[in-house]
Amino acid sequence: MALQLSNPARRRLRTLGFLSPWLVGFSVFFAYPLIATVYFSFMHYNQIKEPTFVGLRNWRYVFEQMPLFGPALWNTLWLVVIMVALRVVFGLSLGLLITKIKTGAGFFRTAFYLPYLAPPVAATVAFVFLLNPGTGPVNEILSSIGITGPNWFNDPDTAKPSLVLLSLWGIGDLMVIFMAALLDVPKEQYEAADLDGAGPFAKFRYVTWPAITPIVMFAVVTGVVQTMQYYTQALVAGKVASGVNIGPGSVIQPGYPDHSTLTVPQLVYQMGFQNFNTGAACVLSLVLFAIAMAVTMLLMRKRSGLLAAED
C-alpha cells in the first residue's frame, strides 16, 4: 500500500485528512454529547436557570421514585426479548421458505420484503386502523368466521403483542440477510449429508445451523440494540389508538393504554422535552446506553465478522 508516500508524517496527515469528516463528527456529535449527558445526570437543570450540582439525586429519583420507570423498563425489556426472538425465528423461517421457492421467486421475495419499506409512522397508523377493535378489517374478517377479535392496541394485554405483529410484518430486512446466508452454505455439505442419509432436520441441525450461526448472532444483537431504541411505533400506536386530538396544550397519557406501550426512549423524551427535567432524562439515556453498550461488547467478543479486514 505504501507505494508513493515514503514520508510517514505525510502519510499520517493524509490518513487524518481522509478521516477528518468522521473525526469531527465523532467528537462533536458523539463524544461531546455523551460526556455532557453524564454531566447533566448529576445536575438539576430545567433548561432555563443555570444547572446546579445535585450529586446522585437524579439517579436515586429515577430508580427509587419515578413512577413510570418500572413500567417503561419492563415494557422495553419485554419487547427486546419477545420481539427479537420472534423476529429471528420468523425471519429465518421466511429465509428458508424463500430459498425453497422456484416458481415466482421474484414475486414472493418482493411481497415479503415490501412491508419493511413502509415508513414506521405510516405502517403504524395503518395497523391501528386494520386492528381497530370496532370496525377494523381484521376483526371484521374474524367475526365473519365467528371469532370475536381482541381489542388489539386498545387493551393493555394485547397492545404489546400488536406491536410485535407490526414488527413481524416488516421482517423483510432479516429475511434478505438470512436468505443470503443460506445461499452461502456450501452445496457439497448438503450432498455429503444426503449420502449419509440425513433427513431435513438433521441437515438443518448439522449443516445449515453451524454455517449461519454468525448471522443469527448478528441479527440478535442488532435486533436488541434496535429494540432498545423502540420509540416511533410505540408512541404513534398509543397516540392514534387513544383517539385524542393532539393540538398544542393537549396532554396525552404516554403509553396508552395503561402505560402498556411506554418504552424507556419515550420516557427520555417526556422527561427531557415535556417535563424539562434534564437530569432525570439524562439518567434514563445512560441506562439505555449501558444496556446497548453491553450488548455491543458481546458482539465484538463473539467475532461476528464485523471487524474483518481484507487480509
Next chain:
Amino acid sequence: MTTTTLTAPTTPERTAPTRGPAAARARRKRILHWIAVHSVAIAVALLFVLPFVFVFLTSVMSDSQAMSGDLWPNSWHWSNYKEVFETPGFLDWWRNSLMYAGLGTLFTVCSAIPVAYALAKFRFRGRRTAMLLVISTMMLPPQVIVIPMYLVWAQQFHLSGTLWPLIIPMAFGDAYSIFLLRQFLLTIPKEYIESAKVDGCGEFRTMVKIVVPMAKPGIAAIALFQFFYCWNDYFGPQIYAAQNPGAWTLSYGLESFKSAHSVNWNMTMAATLLVMAPVIIIFFFAQKAFVEGVTLTGVKG
C-alpha cells in the same frame, strides 16, 4: 465479502431413474413438495400484502363507509387524494421531507466515501480502534445523546424549529453508512488501487477516479438507506421541528394529520399511502442496490 446474487437457488439434479415405478414415486414426491412450499408461500404472501390492499380500499371510500367496517368501497372516491393534498401544510411537509432526505443523503455520501476508503484501504495505527468506534456509534440509540445536542442547537445556534440540526451532522460522516461502504470497499481488489498509484495517481485522485466508479453499487446502497432513513425519521423532526408546523416532515405530520381528522380513516389512509409511495416507487427502480445493501450489513466481511 460475498455479494450474493439474489436468484432463486436451484437444487442439484438428482441422478434418479428416469423410468419405472421408482421414478414415478420420486416425481410425485417432488410435485407434492412443490405444492406444499408454494401454498405456504402464497398464504404468507397474502398476509403480507393484504394490509396494503385494505389501506388502499379504505382510502377511496366515503367518510361514512370508512367507519362502517366494510371491506369493499361502495363507490370510488378518488377525490380523497385531492383533498389530502389540499390539506393545509401537506405540501410543505413534502418539501421539508424532500429537503431533509435529499440534502441528508448528499451530505452523507460525500462525507462517508473518504472515511470508508481510509478505513478499508489505508494501514495505520488505530485502524481497528477507529472501526470499533464507528460500530459503537452505529449501535448507540439516538436518545442517549439527544438532550445535550438539542441544548446546543437550540441555545447556541438558535436552530430549533428547523431541520438543520438533523441535516448538518450528516456532513460529518454517518456511522452506519461508513460501516456499510467500508464493507463494500473491502471487496475491491487492492491491485486496482496499486496500479493507479503506479500510474502516478495520488490517493485522492485514486479514490475519485478508480474507487468511486467501482463502488457505485455500494454508494447507491448507502444513498438509498440514508434517503429512506431521513424520509422515515420521526424522532428527529419531533425533537427539532415539533414547535414549528412549517418545518414538519411527512412522517411527523402524518400522525398529527390523523389526530386532527380523528374520524376520517379514509383520508388518513390516503395520506398514509402517499407517505409510503415515494419509498416504494424508489424501491422498484433500485431494488438490486437496496437488497445488496441489506445483504452487506449482515453477511460477514
